[in-house]
Amino acid sequence: MFFKKMTETEIVNSKKGQELGFLSFAILLLINIIYYWFKEVELFSNFVILFAGLVIAFGYEFILNRMDRSRNKR
Known part of the structure; x- marks a missing residue:
């Protein structure tokens, strides 16, 4: 309902x-x-370790998704 399928x-x-x-x-x-x-x-x-791991995980996923979208547009 709120989320799209991946x-x-x-x-x-x-x-x-x-x-x-x-x-x-x-x-x-x-x-x-x-x-x-x-x-x-x-x-x-602990705060720095937590947010560093989260930023790295979600940032890397975001970058990979953007790279795939730019490849598909060409």
């Missing part, structure tokens, strides 16, 4: 964005843990 390419792009977002969460958390282990102070706040 095409196959949009589904693939969404999965790619989710994978990159998960990897960015994992890498940022690993960096934060290692830094905390040596300095006993957190490098990133």
Whole structure:
């Protein structure tokens, strides 16, 4: 009702964005843990890690969808 159906390419792009977002969460958390282990102070706040992962995931998906649309218009 409120949402349109995703095409196959949009589904693939969404999965790619989710994978990159998960990897960015994992890498940022690993960096934060290692830094905390040596300095006993957190490098990133939880808020920064959360929004960095979300921006990376949705941004990558958005970029991939735009690239596919521009290819299809040609």
